[in-house]
Amino acid sequence: MDLEFGRSLDTSKKDSWKTTLLLAYQSLGVVYGDLSTSPLYVYKSTFAEDIQHSESNEEIYGVLSFVFWTLTLVPLFKYVFVVLRADDNGQGGTFALYSLICRHAKLSLLPNRQVADEALSTYKLEHPPEKKSSSRVKMYLEKHKVLHTALLILVLLGTCMVIGDGVLTPAISVFSAVSGLELSMSKEHHQYAVMPITCFILVCLFALQHYGTHRVGFFFAPVVLTWLLCISALGLYNIIHWNPHVYQALSPYYMFKFLKKTRKGGWMSLGGILLCITGSEAMFADLGHFSYAAIQTAFTFLVYPALILAYMGQAAYLSQHHDTSYKISFYVSVPGLAVMTVMLVTTCLTSLVIILCWHKPPIVALSFLLFFGSIELLYFSASLTKFTEGAWLPILLALFLMTIMFVWHYATIKKYEFDLHNKVSLEWLLALGPSLGIARVPGIGLVFTDLTSGIPANFSRFVTNLPAFHRVLVFVCVKSVPVPFVPPAERYLVGRVGPATHRSYRCIVRYGYRDVHQDVDSFESELVARLADFIRYDWLRSQHTNPCTEDDSNESTSECRLAVIGTLAFSGTPAFEIEESVQPASVSVGFSTVESVTDVIEMEPVRAVEKRVRFAIDDDDDDSESDVRTDMEVKLREELEDLLAAQEAGTAFILGHSHVRAKQGSSVLKRLAINFGYNFLRRNCRGPDVALKVPPVSLLEVGMVYVV
Numbered sequence: 001m002d003l004e005f006g007r008s009l010d011t012s013k014k015d016s017w018k019t020t021l022l023l024a025y026q027s028l029g030v031v032y033g034d035l036s037t038s039p040l041y042v043y044k045s046t047f048a049e050d051i052q053h054s055e056s057n058e059e060i061y062g063v064l065s066f067v068f069w070t071l072t073l074v075p076l077f078k079y080v081f082v083v084l085r086a087d088d089n090g091q092g093g094t095f096a097l098y099s100l101i102c103r104h105a106k107l108s109l110l111p112n113r114q115v116a117d118e119a120l121s122t123y124k125l126e127h128p129p130e131k132k133s134s135s136r137v138k139m140y141l142e143k144h145k146v147l148h149t150a151l152l153i154l155v156l157l158g159t160c161m162v163i164g165d166g167v168l169t170p171a172i173s174v175f176s177a178v179s180g181l182e183l184s185m186s187k188e189h190h191q192y193a194v195m196p197i198t199c200f201i202l203v204c205l206f207a208l209q210h211y212g213t214h215r216v217g218f219f220f221a222p223v224v225l226t227w228l229l230c231i232s233a234l235g236l237y238n239i240i241h242w243n244p245h246v247y248q249a250l251s252p253y254y255m256f257k258f259l260k261k262t263r264k265g266g267w268m269s270l271g272g273i274l275l276c277i278t279g280s281e282a283m284f285a286d287l288g289h290f291s292y293a294a295i296q297t298a299f300t301f302l303v304y305p306a307l308i309l310a311y312m313g314q315a316a317y318l319s320q321h322h323d324t325s326y327k328i329s330f331y332v333s334v335p336g337l338a339v340m341t342v343m344l345v346t347t348c349l350t351s352l353v354i355i356l357c358w359h360k361p362p363i364v365a366l367s368f369l370l371f372f373g374s375i376e377l378l379y380f381s382a383s384l385t386k387f388t389e390g391a392w393l394p395i396l397l398a399l400f401l402m403t404i405m406f407v408w409h410y411a412t413i414k415k416y417e418f419d420l421h422n423k424v425s426l427e428w429l430l431a432l433g434p435s436l437g438i439a440r441v442p443g444i445g446l447v448f449t450d451l452t453s454g455i456p457a458n459f460s461r462f463v464t465n466l467p468a469f470h471r472v473l474v475f476v477c478v479k480s481v482p483v484p485f486v487p488p489a490e491r492y493l494v495g496r497v498g499p500a501t502h503r504s505y506r507c508i509v510r511y512g513y514r515d516v517h518q519d520v521d522s523f524e525s526e527l528v529a530r531l532a533d534f535i536r537y538d539w540l541r542s543q544h545t546n547p548c549t550e551d552d553s554n555e556s557t558s559e560c561r562l563a564v565i566g567t568l569a570f571s572g573t574p575a576f577e578i579e580e581s582v583q584p585a586s587v588s589v590g591f592s593t594v595e596s597v598t599d600v601i602e603m604e605p606v607r608a609v610e611k612r613v614r615f616a617i618d619d620d621d622d623d624s625e626s627d628v629r630t631d632m633e634v635k636l637r638e639e640l641e642d643l644l645a646a647q648e649a650g651t652a653f654i655l656g657h658s659h660v661r662a663k664q665g666s667s668v669l670k671r672l673a674i675n676f677g678y679n680f681l682r683r684n685c686r687g688p689d690v691a692l693k694v695p696p697v698s699l700l701e702v703g704m705v706y707v708v
Contacts, residue, residue, distance in 0.1 A: 015291055015293065015294075020291065020293045020294050020297060021294075021297070023290045023291055023293075023294030024290075024293075024294040024295070024297045024298040024302075025221050025225070025298075026214075026217030026218060026221055026290065026294075027217070027221075027286070027289075027290045027294055027295055027298045028217075028220070028221045028224040028225050028228075028298060028302070028303075029216060029217045029218070029219065029220030029221035029222075029223065029224050030216060030217045030220070030282075030286055030289060030290075031279075031282045031283055031286045031290070031295060031298070032224060032279065032282075032283075032298065032299070032303050033173070033220065033224060033279065034169055034173060034278050034279025034282065035075070035277070035278070035279040035280065035282075035303060035307065036224050036227055036228055036231075036303065036306075036307070037173045037176070037177060037227075038275055038276050038277075038278055038279070038307070039231060039276075039307065039310045039311060039314060040173070040176040040177055041172075041176040041272075041275060042067065042272060042273065042275050042276045042311070043063065043272075043314055043315075043318065044176075044272075045271075045272035045275060046063055046269045046272035046273055047059075047063075047269070047272075057319040058254070058257055058258060058261055059258065059261075059262065060249070060315050060318050060319050061246075061248070061249035061254045061257075061258070061315070061319075062249075062254045062255060062257060062258020062259070062261075062262075062266070063258065063269070063273060063315070064246070064249040064250075064254070064311060064312065064315040065249050065250060065251065065252060065253075065254040065255045065258070066255055066258070066270070066273045067273060067276045067311045068249070068250050068308060068311070068312075069252060069255065070273065070274070070276055070277055070375075070379075071276055071277065071304065071307060071308065071311075073372070073375060074277050074280060074343070074372070074375065074376075075277055075280040075283065075299065075304070076299070076300070076304055078347075078372050079280055079281075079283050079284060080283070080295070080296050080299055080300060082350065082368070083284050083346060083350050084283065084284060084287060084292050084295060084296065085292070086100065086350055086353045086357070087287055087292065088100045088483070088484055089122050089124060089483065089484050089485065090287065090288055090291070090292075090484070091287060091288040091484040091514060092283075092284040092285055092286065092287030092288060093159075093284060093285040093287070093288075094155055094158040094159045094162070094285075094342075094345060094346065094349065095155065095159065095513060096287075096288075096484070097155075097346070097349040097350065097352075097353060098151070098152075098155040098349065098482075099482040099483065099484070099513065100353055100357055100482075101151070101349065101352050101353060101356055101357070102482045103123060103124075103125060103482050103483070104125065104138075104356045104357045105138050105141055105142055105356050106142045107141060107142065107147075107148050107151055108148070108482065109148050109149065109152060109409070109413055110412070110413055110416060111416070111417075111420075112416070112450070112452055112479060114452060114493075114508075116493055116508075116562060116564065117481050117510070119490075119564065120481065120483060120486060120487075120490055120510070121487060121490060122483040122484065122485055122486065122487065122512065123481075123483055124483075134355050134356070134359050134360070134361070134362065137355050137356070137362055138355075138356055141356075151352075152406070152409070153402075153406065154345055154348060154349070155345070155349070156402045156405050156406055157341065157345060157398070157402055158341070158342050158345030158346065158349075159402075159405075160397075160398035160399070160401040160402040160405070161338045161339075161341045161342045161345070161394070161395075161398045162281065162285065162338075162342055163397070163398065163401055164338045164393075164394030164395065164397040164398035164401075165338035165339055165342065165394055167394065167397060168393070168394055169278065169279075170202060170205065171198070171202060174198050174201050174202055174205070175194070175198045178194050178197050178198045178201070179194055217289075225302075228302060228303065228306040228307075229306070231306060231307075231309070231310040231313075232305065232306035232309040232310060234310070234313055235306075235309035235310040235311070235312055235313025235314070235316075236309055236313065237313065238312075238313035238314070238316045238317045239309070239312055239313050239316045241316075242316040242317050242319065242320045243315075243316035243317075243319045243320060244316075246312050246315050246316040246319065247312070249312075249315060267381075267382055268382060268385050269382075270378065270379055270382035270383075271336050271379070271382040271383040271385055271386050272336075273379075274336050274339065274340060274379040274382070274383060275336055275339075276307075276311070277339070277343075278336070278339050280343070281339070281342050281343065281346065283295050283299065284346065288484070288514070336379070336383040336386060336391065337380070337383040337384065337386060337387065337391040337394070337395060338391070338394040338395065338398065339383075340376055340379050340380040340383055341380070341395075341398075343376050344373065344376050344377070344380060347368070347369060347372050347373050347376060348369065348373075350368065351365040351366070351368055351369040352365070354368060403677075404677075404681065407673045407677040407678055407681070408678065408681055410673060410678075411660060411673070411674055411678035411708070414660075414674070414706070414708035415450070415658065415660060415706050415708065416450050416451075417708070418706045418707070418708055419449065419450055419451055419456060419457060420451065420454075422457040423451055423453075423454035423455055423456055423457060424454070424455040424456070424457065424459070424460045425454075425455070426454075426455065426497065426498060428455065428460070429455050429497065429498065429502075429504065430498050430499075430502060432463065432469075436467075437467050438463065438467050438468065438469070439467065439468040440468070440469065440470070440471045441468050441469070441470055441471065442470070442471055442645070442646060442649035442650075443470045443471065443472070443646055443649040443650045443651060443652060444470055444471075444472045444473075444474060444528070444643075444646045444647060444649075444650070444651045444652070445469055445470030445472070445473050445474065445651075445652050445654055446474050446476050446524075446527075446651060446652065446653050446654065447459050447462075447473065447474065447475050447476065447654045448476050448477075448478065448653065448654065448655045448656070448688065448692070449475055449476070449477055449656075450477060450479075451475075451477060452477050452479065452508055453506075455475070455497075456475070456656075457704065458654075458655075458656035458702045458704050459475075459654070459702075461702055461703075461704065462654060462700075462702045465702075470646065470652060471503060471642065471645075471646050471649075472503045472504075472505075472642065472643055472646040473497075473502075473503065473504040473505070474504075474505045474506070474507055474527070474531070475497060475504075475505070475506045475507070476507050476508075476509060476527070477506070477507070477508045477509065478509045478511065478517075478692065479508055479509065479510050479511070480510075480511055480512070480513060481510050481511070481512060482513070483512045483513075484512045484513060484514040484515075485512040485514055485515055486510045486511055486512045486515060490510070490564055491509060491510055491511070492507060492508070492509060492510075492526075492527070492530040492564070492565045493507070493508035493509075493510065493562045493563070493564055493565075494506070494507050494508075494530055494531060494533075494534040494562065494563055494564075494565045495534075495562035495563060496538065500538075500635065500639060503639070503642060503643075503646075505531060505534070506562065507527060507530070507531070508562065509523075509527075517691070517692065517693065523692075523693075524651055528643065528647050530565045531643060532640060532643060533565045534563060534565045535636065535639050535640060535643065536636070536640075537563060537565065538563070539632060539635070539636040539639075542632070543632060650698070651698060652698055652699075652700055653689070653692075653694045653695075653698050653699050653700065654700045654701075654702060655688050655689055655692075655694065655699065655700070655701055655702070656688075656701070656702050656703075656704045657701040657702065657703050657704065658682070658704050658705075658706055659703065659704065659705045659706065660674055660678060660679060660682070660706040660708060661674060661675055661679075661705070661706070661707060661708075662674040662675055662707075662708060663707045663708060674708060689701075
């Protein structure tokens with residue numbers, strides 16, 4: 001589903017109660033479909049094992065007690081009151097937890113983290129007083145690289161289990177609902193009617209998905225609301241009419257009594273009971289579409305009471321109808337194993353969030369892990385009995401997808417390390433000139449690389465084979481940062497590569513994991529506009545700094561200085577405020593508009609004297625009052641004219657075409673992963689030119705052999 005009804009970037013702004021109620025209503029149709037339909041098959045799959053009714057009703061009461069406490073502890077206490085608070089700027093899910101953890105600790109396997117990333121408004125690092133014990137845990141995790149890999153595998157496992165569960169759960173839920181027709185039609189008709197009706201409903205459901213969360217929520221919300229009201233009313237009627245004393249089963253005593261009497265059969269039946277919490281993970285996974293308050297309100301005040309009444313009503317009816325228990329037939333319960341795996345992963349990641357992000361004592365996180373982990377392990381062990389009965393399918397699918405994801409990630413890291421070790425020095429680039437037979441041709445050359453500093457090896461290979469490059473050269477790094485969204489005003493991190501006369505720049509384009517890449521036309525025009533803004537800013541800044549530090553020969557300073565350039569219109573006379581301090585992330589520039597420009601020194605920290613300079617500038621180059629232009633103004637005008645002329649001449653996109661192979665002496669597993677697995681995926685997946693939406697007429701590919 002799309003983000004049509006997603007939350008805005010400003011997650012700090014609280015919704016009104018009307019908006020919260022509207023979102024809570026919509027969440028019924030998107031989030032709570034699985035949870036709401038679970039009464040259709042929980043008792044049926046539970047009593048499909050060797051459990052039989054008895055006149056004492058201890059089995060029914062025991063199952064009801066398990067259902068009540070499972071619904072209370074896992075969806076209500078764990079998810080609604082704890083896990084939903086571990087959101088990432090309003091986003092939920094396994095990757096949101098991983099992103100949150102990687103921001104608070106250096107646990108990412110890709111070493112492209114920058115100081116400038118922490119200045120993003122969505123980075124949202126909280127710094128309460130950090131406990132010494134929490135700091136020790138953080139240092140221990142950061143020190144051992146094997147734990148970084150284990151954390152990634154855990155995240156990929158949870159994500160792939162969600163996919164594996166999502167493949168089967170809709171079909172099982174619809175099939176369970178349609179199978180209820182067996183009570184109102186003959187066996188012959190029922191046999192030939194259930195499957196076609198189920199397939200027709202599933203086709204209709206999936207045909208509606210592309211309309212987006214907003215429309216799907218409004219379409220299905222009244223259906224789910226009506227369903228919840230009906231099952232709660234029916235449950236209340238069954239309680240009053242058949243067994244008003246069924247509330248006694250809410251005591252935990254009946255759980256122990258149930259297990260004591262049924263022994264192994266009771267333990268195996270837990271694989272059916274756990275289906276009552278199928279869909280609980282959706283509350284956290286779909287958090288970005290709604291809000292914490294909306295999901296909490298909908299579950300606490302409507303879904304939870306309705307489900308409890310429905311299960312109690314079913315138990316009350318079954319307690320007085322032992323002779324009709326044969327109608328409780330077996331319904332396939334294969335998603336249970338995948339569901340419990342996802343919940344265990346969420347419990348482990350939330351425990352890390354409690355320590356690393358909330359800075360709670362490790363004993364709090366350990367208590368959370370042991371309490372909820374023991375409950376989920378109990379159900380997980382019981383669901384293992386379903387493995388040979390069909391649970392192997394979502395598990396096999398999840399493992400297959402996890403292997404693909406891990407192989408791709410592993411090869412990407414190895415490629416990045418190869419680029420990092422084979423990058424070219426800045427002196428090599430500056431030495432290129434007519435004396436070496438190198439020509440500068442009109443136009444803009446966008447050299448795409450994964451590196452955030454240095455000259456990539458694919459550019460040196462390009463110049464070696466074709467001794468020419470464009471008049472304006474831009475090294476573009478499209479980088480993913482561990483945040484859901486990057487505001488457009490903070491997306492571009494721009495700096496010079498070498499002196500201003502070389503007309504070479506570096507542009508780091510930052511995207512969050514929920515951002516959508518721009519079309520190439522808008523990206524190209526936006527990039528040129530940001531370069532022009534940076535050129536103006538850089539010359540303005542150089543007017544109020546020591547000229548010695550801005551000399552064209554000072555190449556290292558030009559290479560390491562990057563500035564965040566927002567969507568600014570340099571019109572009129574905007575007022576600037578420059579602040580410099582002894583902090584490593586030194587210079588920030590604020591405009592009178594909403595956006596800001598932040599200058600970030602990424603290399604060695606420079607200690608500067610505290611100062612604040614405020615000045616205004618007229619950007620109108622045709623101002624009749626300016627009779628005499630300074631040398632700096634002339635250079636600024638020349639650089640902007642060169643950029644405009646290069647844009648009119650055309651833009652070329654220079655990308656690397658990688659050929660990756662494992663180096664000699666690598667293990668068999670690594671050779672299989674790189675030479676066969678990754679190369680197969682690379683040949684059959686979208687290339688960088690397609691992902692970046694590069695027009696074929698402007699594309700230049702440079703072949704690169706990576707020996708990793």
